[in-house]
Amino acid sequence: MKQLKYYLTAASALCVSTAFADQSLTGGPQVNGIDFQHPVTSIARDERDLNYMVMLICLAIGILVFGVMFYSVFKHRKSKGAVASQFHESTTVEIAWTIVPLLIVIAMVIPATKTVVAQQNVSDSYLTIKVTGYQWKWGYDYVDGPGKGISFYSTLTTPMSEIYGNAPKPNNYLLAVDHDLVVPVNQKIRILTTSMDVLHGWYVPSFGVQMDAIPGFIRETWFKADQVGTYYGQCAQVCGKGHAFMPIVVKVVSLPDYAVWVKTEQAKLKKDGGTLTPSGATS
Incomplete structure (x- = not known):
């Protein structure tokens, strides 16, 4: 039983360590913190900015996709007499949904790659x-x-x-x-x-x-x-x-x-x- 108590304590201590703090710890965990800890290196700032960029891109995509979807459902509902269009394919649409996501991925990959490469550059160390x-x-x-x-x-x-x-x-x-x-x-x-x-x-x-x-x-x-x-x-x-x-x-x-x-x-x-x-x- 004593050994079981030790295991349970060890498993939970890391997860709840900040919950017992009366104040945020400068340079460490923050009470009710939901963001990155304060960055003090260029790499940490780049990682934070990359996270913000990707989250904003995802937010914009979500707003656009769900906005169009809900607008279409509301505007073209059956009760208003809307009739579904009949078509087999659209080359333009297929090209668009291939190129646009590719450009978005490239926009995220370029700065992310620069940060990863910078993380590996250990030359000229003090x-x-x-x-x-x-x-x-x-x-x-x-x-x-x-x-x-x-x-x-x-x-x-x-x-x-x-x-x-x-x-x-x-x-x-x-x-x-x-x-x-x-x-x-x-x-x-x-x-x-x-x-x-x-x-x-x-x-x-x-x-x-x-x-x-x-x-x-x-x-x-x-x-x-x-x-x-x-x-x-x-x-x-x-x-x-x-x-x-x-x-x-x-x-x-x-x-x-x-x-x-x-x-x-x-x-x-x-x-x-x-x-x-x-x-x-x-x-």
């Missing part, structure tokens, strides 16, 4: 970070650029008393970790993802970044945050009973502050023997 998924935490390794050699785990610190409802839930419920991923603002950050066990997904909505972490494979993406702040994400692939308990916290700081952080962390790593051990709740 630094490279390897992100490794574990059941149930994240490992970060700064493998190139300023901060090279820094390595640590990022583990959930939300206490079990909050998870089981024995303590009030803050607005960062299930989104607090012991070690934030720290990056500089206005710099291109290359992300390499992999996993040590099962499939995970590194997802930060405000960055417009979601990349699966697959065992035995290295995948890459990038982001360039243009606003200082703390941004939140979560594992985007169901990875077991602790799936809801592996949040992502990225702290974007100024370049001078990043340099100070690098110097501080390198000193800690030297003192601790090379790795920052998790200080949060164990999985």
Whole structure:
């Protein structure tokens, strides 16, 4: 019974985490939010704009199609003496309903393709970070650029008393970790993802970044945050009973502050023997 309770808690925690928040979390979930989280990268803004464009096109098509349909039904109803036309085919109509949808699809594909291509362009990166998924935490390794050699785990610190409802839930419920991923603002950050066990997904909505972490494979993406702040994400692939308990916290700081952080962390790593051990709740 205890194990069943744990499974049920894990399955529901991710879905209801924002429901307990008294206030929206800056850089994270919004209370009653129905739109994209505030974008802080060009890719995230492009993804939002593409979504708006496609939705508006679909809305226009729906209004046109249903408008013509309801008008025809009302205007040409039998009670007004309308008589159905008899015809076999119309080459003009067939050409129109082939060309018009094709043009609409092309209008959507061109900007979408540009965004997808941009997502894969990891050249000229300021630094490279390897992100490794574990059941149930994240490992970060700064493998190139300023901060090279820094390595640590990022583990959930939300206490079990909050998870089981024995303590009030803050607005960062299930989104607090012991070690934030720290990056500089206005710099291109290359992300390499992999996993040590099962499939995970590194997802930060405000960055417009979601990349699966697959065992035995290295995948890459990038982001360039243009606003200082703390941004939140979560594992985007169901990875077991602790799936809801592996949040992502990225702290974007100024370049001078990043340099100070690098110097501080390198000193800690030297003192601790090379790795920052998790200080949060164990999985």
